Amino acid sequence: MSPSRFSTDVYARRLQAAATATAQAGLAGLVITPGYDLRYLVGSRAQTFERLTALVLPAEGDPAIVVPRLELASLKESAITELGVAVRDWVDGDDPYRLVAAALGGGVNKTAVTDSMPALHLLPLADVLGAVPVLATDVLRRLRMIKDAAEIDALRKAGEAIDRVHQRVPEFLVPGRTEADVAADIAEAIVAEGHSEVAFIIVGSGPHGADPHHECSDRELRAGDIVVVDIGGAYEPGYHSDSTRTYSIGEPDLQVAHRYSVLQRAQRAAVEAVRPGVTAAQVDAAARDVLAAEGLADAFVHRTGHGIGLSVHEEPYIVAGNDLPLEEGMAFSIEPGIYFPGRWGARIEDIVIVTADGALPVNNRPHELMVV
Structure with a gap:
């Protein structure tokens, strides 16, 4: 073969x-x-x-x-x-x-x-x-939505590989280096850790972290920056990784730390809501309700997740209004985020696979705001 x-x-x-x-x-x-x-x-x-x-x-x-x-x-x-x-x-x-x-x-x-x-x-x-x-x-x-055993194994290997890349990210986040410098290091690491190709790299530092689809720029990292790193690639036979972690260059202030802790709870609530029979909209609501209770509803500006496999974005979409019941074998991201234009943003993302009684994350890096 x-x-x-x-x-x-x-x-x-x-x-x-x-x-x-x-x-x-x-x-x-x-x-x-x-x-x-x-x-x-x-x-x-x-x-x-x-x-x-x-x-x-x-x-x-x-x-x-x-x-x-x-x-x-x-x-x-x-x-x-x-x-x-x-x-x-x-x-x-x-x-x-x-x-x-x-x-x-x-x-x-x-x-x-x-x-x-x-x-x-x-x-x-x-x-x-x-x-x-x-x-x-x-x-x-x-x-295509219901992954078979071979696909699940491929997604797990892809998840483990991108986790190894995130483990290396702190060494790249040095004040004075540009987002583009960091992205270049990450691209090399994605391939070095077993991917066949790089699919995307987002390095959003400081105010750029408030743009969910920012890629990278010549902005230099600074002490005090919150940095969103969203990365993924294709892992043979072509199944994708996709994981986001957020980093702080130095200790964050109390407001940032508190808001990030709420985001952590929202992401955890959505993962815990996943099981067969629950709808995609209910998983989205699980994350959104936690943020809304803390006055952060308006800071969450996108859906909670998307399916993944041969394509980085495919069905099912974890979004309000999608009443599709989840089934065992579905694979998708859980990635709530909070964004404050002109200031900072944060996102936490894992790929999960629906099991008979819950969710199996393929990403297992710590979810805390990583201080570097």
């Missing part, structure tokens, strides 16, 4: 589950172009070009992949060959959209496509099918 993907059995189960879900949705089949859905189903990291590559998964019958002949080599990294998926290659001058229609068999007017399919391919496919396909999101959503 390639280190960049799971065993063939894992992908075989996913293809069968996707075909079953497709039939239950009353669809003739799915058409999946390169992206996270294709990677989930067959382990392929193929890219989208002007020439069509598409996995065709009929509700009944055998799957096939339509691929330009000059891209055949790209299938070697996937599980396509071992899975026995029929390869229907084509050359310039052929019509690949008619190959897709043929692979779907009957009922081509009831077809779903991955939501990342470019219009470049969607429009000619719709023309050949005689109908605009629907999105496959509803068919694949639950499959």
Whole structure:
């Protein structure tokens, strides 16, 4: 097995589950172009070009992949060959959209496509099918939200790796160094600690910490700064880490310390609220209610969390109004934050996996405001 993907059995189960879900949705089949859905189903990291590559998964019958002949080599990294998926290659001058229609068999007017399919391919496919396909999101959503054992193991390894990076962060936070200097050190550490690539780095010092999506800048760190460090990367076979810790360069003042302690309680309350049957909105409320009780409701300006897996942000979203009941195997962040524009901000983030009776955090670094 390639280190960049799971065993063939894992992908075989996913293809069968996707075909079953497709039939239950009353669809003739799915058409999946390169992206996270294709990677989930067959382990392929193929890219989208002007020439069509598409996995065709009929509700009944055998799957096939339509691929330009000059891209055949790209299938070697996937599980396509071992899975026995029929390869229907084509050359310039052929019509690949008619190959897709043929692979779907009957009922081509009831077809779903991955939501990342470019219009470049969607429009000619719709023309050949005689109908605009629907999105496959509803068919694949639950499959990707409920992580299997292999995915959970990958997320745990990614979490352990990013914890090791956070353990090293205090040595980088030296007054006089810039946020960009710190980010460069963190990027090296993310790869050194086992990730295949860096996904994002936020180093928000002082007033920059009040911007939840600040990245890094040439601002120099100063004594007294509160510093938000939110980092993550891809860990083979492509599952992501994402963890935030907040640091203080020197002892914080009493107000900062008190407000941070409230944030700690809010994050803990949300984690403790996680269990099967509880809704995503209820988990969001668990964090929000703690902050509101201390007069900090307006300081929390974003959702409590997002799902994670092959994509850094995916379903389920832990946000007010989302009445989706949690299920065992779901994985998402718990990351309440408080932000005071022009002054400072703080956030605490762990990835958790829903278990039969609660939540399993994959991040286990201390949650206290780390004084460096």
